[in-house]
Amino acid sequence: MTTSVLVPSSLVREAEDRREATRKLGYVARAATVFRADRLTVFPDPDGAGKWEDGFVETVLRYAATPPYLRKEAWGRRDELEYAGVLPPLRVRSQTGSGSEGSGSLRQGIVTEVGADGRVRVNCGLQHPISLPVPPQMAAPAEGERVTVRVSSRRPVRAKLVDESPPGFGVDVSDLDAALQRYDAGLTVAASRHGEVLSVDRLGRVVQRRASEGDMTVAFGAPERGLPAILGVDPDAVADGRDDGGFDLWLNTVPNQGSEVVRTEEAMFATLAPLTLTER
Numbered sequence: 001m002t003t004s005v006l007v008p009s010s011l012v013r014e015a016e017d018r019r020e021a022t023r024k025l026g027y028v029a030r031a032a033t034v035f036r037a038d039r040l041t042v043f044p045d046p047d048g049a050g051k052w053e054d055g056f057v058e059t060v061l062r063y064a065a066t067p068p069y070l071r072k073e074a075w076g077r078r079d080e081l082e083y084a085g086v087l088p089p090l091r092v093r094s095q096t097g098s099g100s101e102g103s104g105s106l107r108q109g110i111v112t113e114v115g116a117d118g119r120v121r122v123n124c125g126l127q128h129p130i131s132l133p134v135p136p137q138m139a140a141p142a143e144g145e146r147v148t149v150r151v152s153s154r155r156p157v158r159a160k161l162v163d164e165s166p167p168g169f170g171v172d173v174s175d176l177d178a179a180l181q182r183y184d185a186g187l188t189v190a191a192s193r194h195g196e197v198l199s200v201d202r203l204g205r206v207v208q209r210r211a212s213e214g215d216m217t218v219a220f221g222a223p224e225r226g227l228p229a230i231l232g233v234d235p236d237a238v239a240d241g242r243d244d245g246g247f248d249l250w251l252n253t254v255p256n257q258g259s260e261v262v263r264t265e266e267a268m269f270a271t272l273a274p275l276t277l278t279e280r
Helices: 018-034 057-066 068-075 177-179 200-213 227-231 236-240 265-273
Strands: 003-008 041-045 105-114 119-123 130-133 146-154 158-163 170-173 185-198 216-218 249-252
Touching: 003 018, 003 177, 003 265, 018 041, 018 057, 041 057, 041 068, 041 227, 057 170, 068 105, 119 146, 158 177, 177 185, 177 216, 185 200, 185 265, 200 249, 200 265, 216 265, 236 265
Parallel strands: 003 041, 003 216, 041 170, 185 216, 185 249
Antiparallel strands: 105 119, 105 146, 119 130, 146 158
8 A cells, every 4th residue: 555645835924944954854754654645745725825936845755765875976056955954863763574585685876977888876774885686577778777676685785776666755746636646646635624524433434445445545735725725625615525625635633723824734644643553
């Protein structure tokens, strides 16, 4: 089962400076990591754009998702990453296989050199880049491309390229409508105070439905611009079910909120925690 999270490009519109904006995005990345999101998609919200340049949100999230041992080589120095030091560590848990063919942990790597003999040199955070053969079923990666390496031993080094997703989440950009129509979108959920209250009874039905769908996509709004405003949907129409905005469910996961405003990163923790529960 895959979990996709959608956040708007206006996510940090209220941040006073780049440092605060970066820190906020760090908590978004933490939520995606804690609840094992497979993909974090940034969708355009041009009407809610603040003072941050195009691509700022995507760049910081991509940087946060990059393992620390690859960040210097992958990113170098960029203005958007001026305050990257305030990002909280994600500490992504390594995925470990089982059996002789699947043993070892998955690591992300960057191809530093492509040879003519069907081999590539990969920096995957070991002491030196390592030379690995490209499996026959895998397309030859280009220099600078991210790849997944399964490391079964560090001393001596034993590793191989695998055609699998690395641990953690990927970051991409997509229109909201297109993201909701993906083949693996599964159950689509809009998190909004205008949605149906997520009661204990309601949660049980949602978890069962997610189990039957397999995949799930959850979308969030921005400060002072919830999903109804971003979509141009009447909140009252959402509340009484007259307009679903393209989602299967609209859920209020913070009923009776004590604060006038629930920040997006707070809503992510409050929403993903119950929705990723299993039936047993």
